[in-house]
Amino acid sequence: MQRTGTKPGDLVIAATAAILTVYILVLTLSVKYISPTQEPMSAPGMTAETDTAPAELQDPSAEPETETAAAAEETTEAATEAVSGDPAVEQALPDMTLEEKIYQLFIVSPESLVDNAVSCVTESGDMTKTALASKPVGGIIYFAQNLENRQQTTDMIANAQHYAKDSHGIGLFIAVDEEGGQVARVADSLGTTAYSPMATYGKQGDTAQVREIGADIASDIAEYGFNLDFAPVADVNLNSGNELGSRIFSDDPEVVSEMTAAMVEGLQESGKVSATLKHFPGLGAESGNTHYDATARIDRTKEQLMQDEFTAFRGGIEAGADFVMVGHQIMSCAGDDLPSDLSGVVVNDWLRGELGFEGIVVTDSHTMNTISGTYSAGTAARMSIQAGVDIVLIPKDLQAAYQAVYDAVESGEIPESRIDESVRRILTVKARHGLIG
Numbered sequence: 001m002q003r004t005g006t007k008p009g010d011l012v013i014a015a016t017a018a019i020l021t022v023y024i025l026v027l028t029l030s031v032k033y034i035s036p037t038q039e040p041m042s043a044p045g046m047t048a049e050t051d052t053a054p055a056e057l058q059d060p061s062a063e064p065e066t067e068t069a070a071a072a073e074e075t076t077e078a079a080t081e082a083v084s085g086d087p088a089v090e091q092a093l094p095d096m097t098l099e100e101k102i103y104q105l106f107i108v109s110p111e112s113l114v115d116n117a118v119s120c121v122t123e124s125g126d127m128t129k130t131a132l133a134s135k136p137v138g139g140i141i142y143f144a145q146n147l148e149n150r151q152q153t154t155d156m157i158a159n160a161q162h163y164a165k166d167s168h169g170i171g172l173f174i175a176v177d178e179e180g181g182q183v184a185r186v187a188d189s190l191g192t193t194a195y196s197p198m199a200t201y202g203k204q205g206d207t208a209q210v211r212e213i214g215a216d217i218a219s220d221i222a223e224y225g226f227n228l229d230f231a232p233v234a235d236v237n238l239n240s241g242n243e244l245g246s247r248i249f250s251d252d253p254e255v256v257s258e259m260t261a262a263m264v265e266g267l268q269e270s271g272k273v274s275a276t277l278k279h280f281p282g283l284g285a286e287s288g289n290t291h292y293d294a295t296a297r298i299d300r301t302k303e304q305l306m307q308d309e310f311t312a313f314r315g316g317i318e319a320g321a322d323f324v325m326v327g328h329q330i331m332s333c334a335g336d337d338l339p340s341d342l343s344g345v346v347v348n349d350w351l352r353g354e355l356g357f358e359g360i361v362v363t364d365s366h367t368m369n370t371i372s373g374t375y376s377a378g379t380a381a382r383m384s385i386q387a388g389v390d391i392v393l394i395p396k397d398l399q400a401a402y403q404a405v406y407d408a409v410e411s412g413e414i415p416e417s418r419i420d421e422s423v424r425r426i427l428t429v430k431a432r433h434g435l436i437g
Helices: 008-033 064-084 087-096 098-101 125-136 152-166 185-190 196-205 207-224 253-268 304-308 307-317 346-355 376-385 397-411 416-432
Strands: 104-108 139-142 173-176 179-180 276-280 325-328 360-363
Touching: 087 416, 098 376, 098 397, 098 416, 125 152, 125 376, 152 173, 152 185, 179 185, 179 207, 179 276, 196 207, 196 253, 207 253, 253 307, 276 307, 304 307, 325 346, 346 360, 360 416, 376 397, 376 416, 397 416
Parallel strands: 104 139, 139 173, 276 325, 325 360
Antiparallel strands: none
């Protein structure tokens, strides 16, 4: 007799068939409503993902967790570097004492470094070595009187660099005024290539020639160990009575802008020499002389400055000049009746703010009468740093200038973070010149 009903095997087959049917239905609905080129709808509060398949589906052999971790680490390192800047700088700065940091804010003559114990320094011997050990200044500027011959100059500079690095681990800016034309200390003393006044080249309008001159000057002076040139002049010849004369490229701010940009590019292309635009915000409209006069006042409106002087300086800034030198002229439109290098309006508002300069700001020499005839060395140095200047050039009394800035930091008048800001800029350029470590 035959029995009716379902066998256990039949039940298994039926169940399997039902599961397969449901699975096929789900796949069909997925293909119908979410195509490969269409992003799936996001739930409220969730972010829609892209239509790119996950890495593990694109390449089954990939190790997604390892790759993701590596990418995250790379991103973190890049972000850290962007914030902290040059690793050599960020390693050096925390190890510096306050004294070391403040001394970096001065470039001095070799005579003032040794407390004027000799009237003219022509070698770096024990006195220079001792001075650099106790006063690790940011740099030394040499003039024609210091340069006797090729070998003497090379040895003097090399020894000074060695003493600075050996005592504190940071080398020196070795500066010179080598504009070409009438201001050319190395050419005059050591017989390197001489050039016509810069007004000659401005009149010719040949930027390629000026760029080549800059490259040649850099090559000439770097041979002796100079790494900082206080050139080019970026003033506009707006008043025939100014103190600069043919050192200025032109009375046309656009021409000055183009020429100074070309000179900066030439000077800095080898990476061995830093260029300096001077004398911000411009001495070309001056009728006096900042070397000898008690004051030098220039009556210009802000609109005039923006049209002429700012246009001229912008060319060299955009070309990447490492330094800008700020002069001692009082600008009527600044409204503070201060020499420009003591004025926060000029340094912070105009140069850094409006022109966007992020490099090193250096004063003109503080031995010039428009500063030394009115302010003590300490007051001038303190006010310059408060105004946003990074380096004070040749204070009349180095020790007094240093002490005034040190005391201002100790009292809280100048935050140490303000000192760090300038030292970081200084070390960043020095690192590019191989002067750290």
